[in-house]
Amino acid sequence: MSDNKQAIRIGIVGHGNLGRGVEAAIARNSDMQIAGIYTRRDPAQLKPITAGAAVHPMDALASHKNQIDVLILCGGSKDDLPRQSPELAARFSLVDSFDTHARIPEHFAAVDAAAQAGKTTALISAGWDPGVFSINRVMGEVLLPDGATYTFWGKGLSQGHSDAIRRVPGVAGGVQYTIPVPEAVDKVRSGVRPALTTREKHCRECFVVLAAGADAEAVRQTIVGMPHYFDEYDTTVHFISAEELAREHGAMPHGGFVIRSGNTSQANKQVIEYRLQLESNPEFTSSVLVAYARAVHRMQQAGQFGCKTVFDVAPGLLSPKSAAELRAELL
């Protein structure tokens, strides 16, 4: 950060995996600082990883407006963000990671109304998908209009599918990994444009701890036949001990590919591939949120109010470097 700039003051709303990841990301961005961490839990019970970071109850936010440049919302897309983002956008610029793809238009409309009225800038659906994967879906279409886009996820731990298997009677614990089918990835990368079924693109692997007395085969059948979650996939279920689950499956790796395959002429195929290999899904998502908080602050200062998405943000706005530095060093 240049000496003549003030650090951007970030308020962190929520302190689960994402909130802790935001702390870690701010520690790696010298032009940012934590203004405060806001929680619905008892603030005294919360242990920030940043020395000296102040923890406040959620309702203190109302009186802290002048101490905060941008809020980063670290709650869930199901229960927290549909309510929090519009409510807080009325008075704060913010970034969220709303990831229910089908409900994005509705979430956008609610947040936009609040942000336009409050003259704030609120960027929704940042992260990697939605987020940087979405950018690569747009860029793929734009650079190769005569083509097809393929998104593959994994290998990675899926929170939603892990939750689903833990709800099965007879299951004491478990995790689920989503795995792209290597033959499908290879075919797409080769530049042909295959039509792929759900089953041909991904398979699912479950590691399950049985409850005492549960029937393994019955549990397996319930999992592999579960509508929407598993029935359209080839699913493998491994039964393991609680010790092995804790020892081998505590991390949250993820990643995937966005591949655009297209022709620029009848003769010439072109393939664009964007790939993430993440050892920690929440920490990477948090790092994306923090970068977009920088852009949001600049857009708010430039009078660009309302709801925004990653599609509205020029790459240079995300960097702490000046436009001249970027041109000289990275173009």
Place this chain on the structure above:
Amino acid sequence: MSDNKQAIRIGIVGHGNLGRGVEAAIARNSDMQIAGIYTRRDPAQLKPITAGAAVHPMDALASHKNQIDVLILCGGSKDDLPRQSPELAARFSLVDSFDTHARIPEHFAAVDAAAQAGKTTALISAGWDPGVFSINRVMGEVLLPDGATYTFWGKGLSQGHSDAIRRVPGVAGGVQYTIPVPEAVDKVRSGVRPALTTREKHCRECFVVLAAGADAEAVRQTIVGMPHYFDEYDTTVHFISAEELAREHGAMPHGGFVIRSGNTSQANKQVIEYRLQLESNPEFTSSVLVAYARAVHRMQQAGQFGCKTVFDVAPGLLSPKSAAELRAELL
């Protein structure tokens, strides 16, 4: 294209490989049309690939201002663009592919002065490197500030190195391929951050046709020892016939990788990879130029005058789809 929009009228300046690629790209973007092709050659000798495309002498441009929304400059970075881009930016919005990295700040300044004065929008250095690779270098730094960026080029035909070997006495023809060293790519992908020398990152492979009576070993020695071009690389020289050169080495494939490897915490490594596999380098570059012409037209209409680069363009501006369509379909 929606019915109520007028097609963007593109003037193509120059008709080599890039100019023909721009024609092919416009044929794949239904919201664009060719206003005219401008050449320093005899217009009657030039054969457009687009039925009905008008070909004009370069000096007709002066009187065609009202028929053109954006010029796409298809000349070379050494002799054409340093003169043409500032001169034409005084009266036209335009896109160029200026790719002499070290001279970008100077080119930017000259074009910016002309475009600010003329109230035009002129985007320089579009293509893939500089261009979409540059975007991925910025995004890599921004998303993983504690990390290292690696750019690999190839496997691909290098025009500059092919020209260099063709200037060697005793060489009747030849091409040069730049090849990333697989061990280096694998090491970078694994998430360690190796320090790599020039020789460790890329090797060079030449296919050379000897002139009658030339000494093969002398030619080989001259090529592999050539300062800057070859002396810092492991270079292999194959001698082939003129027939084999024409038959096997007429295409212009290229591509490469931008890999960012970094940590979001002490425990967790993350790797981002952007990869291009191009069967035609000039056609892909042209496709990028055409997409950025759409953004330039919109920025000019919005009063965003002056010189721009890919760092100044939000992804959504590049797409013919509306912001609402992009959010609903691709976020």
